[in-house]
Amino acid sequence: MAHPGLASRLLRWFDRHKRDLPWRREPRDPYHVWLSEVMLQQTQVATVIPYFERWVRRFPTLDALAAAPLDEVLKLWEGLGYYARARNFHAAAQIVVRDYGGQLPRTVEGLMALPGVGRYTAGAIASLAFGARAPVLDGNVRRVLSRVFGLGRPSEAELWALAESLLPQDRTGAFNEALMELGATICTPRAPQCSACPLRTMCKAYASGDPEAYPAKPAKRATPHYEVLTAVIIDSAGRVLLGRRPRDGLLGGLWEFVSSELRTPDANARKRSHTDPTDLTDPSDLTDLIASRSGLKVKAGNAEPLGAVKHAFTHFKLTRRVWLVRLPAPGRTPPLTNGYDRLIWAAPEEVERLALTRSDRRIWEMYRARPPSLFD
Ligand code: SF4
CATH class of the missing domain: 1.10.340.30 (Hypothetical protein; domain 2)
Structure with a gap:
């Protein structure tokens, strides 16, 4: 040939x-x-x-x-x-x-x-x-x-x-x-x-x-779409709670804000609003998310919506609905690290230094760019 x-x-x-x-x-x-x-x-x-x-x-x-x-x-x-x-x-x-x-x-x-x-x-x-x-x-x-x-x-x-x-x-x-x-x-x-x-x-x-x-295009398959709830938890010293993903999985070894999937992949998700973080989110979900991943008991009733971040991987898409949760006291050492290999309270300089996933880096930039509030 x-x-x-x-x-x-x-x-x-x-x-x-x-x-x-x-x-x-x-x-x-x-x-x-x-x-x-x-x-x-x-x-x-x-x-x-x-x-x-x-x-x-x-x-x-x-x-x-x-x-x-x-x-x-x-x-x-x-x-x-x-x-x-x-x-x-x-x-x-x-x-x-x-x-x-x-x-x-x-x-x-x-x-x-x-x-x-x-x-x-x-x-x-x-x-x-x-x-x-x-x-x-x-x-x-x-x-x-x-x-x-x-x-x-x-x-x-x-x-x-x-x-x-x-x-x-x-x-x-x-x-x-x-x-x-x-x-x-x-x-x-x-x-x-x-x-x-x-x-x-x-x-x-x-x-x-x-x-x-040439070559013939492969038939397109529907891409699953996941909705993920993310909490940027800031304590009274300005430190933020970060979890390190287990080394062997997707994005292994990288740090993220505490997150959890909201629901299973949904082909209809793209029809919903993707810019409104409050869409689909019930504030009690935040309390549950934080408790299940870190063991910390946090009242999330005053959480502020920070925004929604979209990210596309090869085989699926993510929309992360991000909330800001402020703690009135210094953050305690989390009693649990469910699904993370470590959880830490990181000062802002440390967040700059650590390897974050790409969408977590965007979330951090979004947090830093928001207008100042009474708490800052
Ligand atoms: S190899 Fe590609 S660029 Fe070259 S003639 Fe064929 S189709 Fe065109």
Whole structure:
């Protein structure tokens, strides 16, 4: 199925048009290649660049990363989302330092033995950093191959085999990067710039007159929508109650304001008001929420609605209904930590320093930006 001339055209184009990105500086540092691949999963290049630069300043080597506490790693990742990537990367760096003398394995199999490293990431590191003959298959490569070869609903196995069959003898890393670059900059999901594409004359999707039809779009599934009640509880010393999510779950290791799901996913939720935090919320729910998650008995009758915060994950959406609860006395140590691995009373400076989930960071900013009240 391979097409003669495809690799050489693509490489020529890449040599002239590739973007100058911080992780592409020669000589390639395997740690930088790995870090960029992890950060770029599900995240745009423009978003990643400042995170990447900050990261390598703070952790210039794998040893420095492996020696850092997870809290600091998560704080530096804050805002990039998909935090399992950071936790796995940190754990994998510790394994590389402890078991491999700080040198990354050079083969796909060796790399895939590390936490969080799948076939795609292993192929990218092995080919880009070590010149191995290993294919890659990400969303960009999937789209380019489906279009060039006119595949409507190709299987993963078919695409991996195709990507492997196209690899040139030399410069496999540059070839893989070129395929991804073409998908990211020219063969985009919508409105591909076929007139600037080096593969146009061999592209079946282009010849069909409707390149966007390849690959066929999967049928859309309804996205579950969760409603979450959140209490920003401030004590008389201005400290706020924060819970750390258990390490193994979603957003593990990050801090949040005490929260609990209001009800089960509801397809009709989007029809309701999403900006009014009082919608669906009964103040007694707040008393119950605080008691069930922390064991603290708090009268929430005077709670003030702070706002609603929406957040979309890959497979579901959240609307958080946020209330401000003021305590007339210093906060007591919570007798319970139900569903959190820790609960703390944090001073405002500490809230700035801790790694919060993205929506909790927005909630904190919302709290800080509200007009001053008699209590401030
Ligand atoms: S010709 Fe168009 S559809 Fe085909 S690979 Fe190039 S940009 Fe994509």
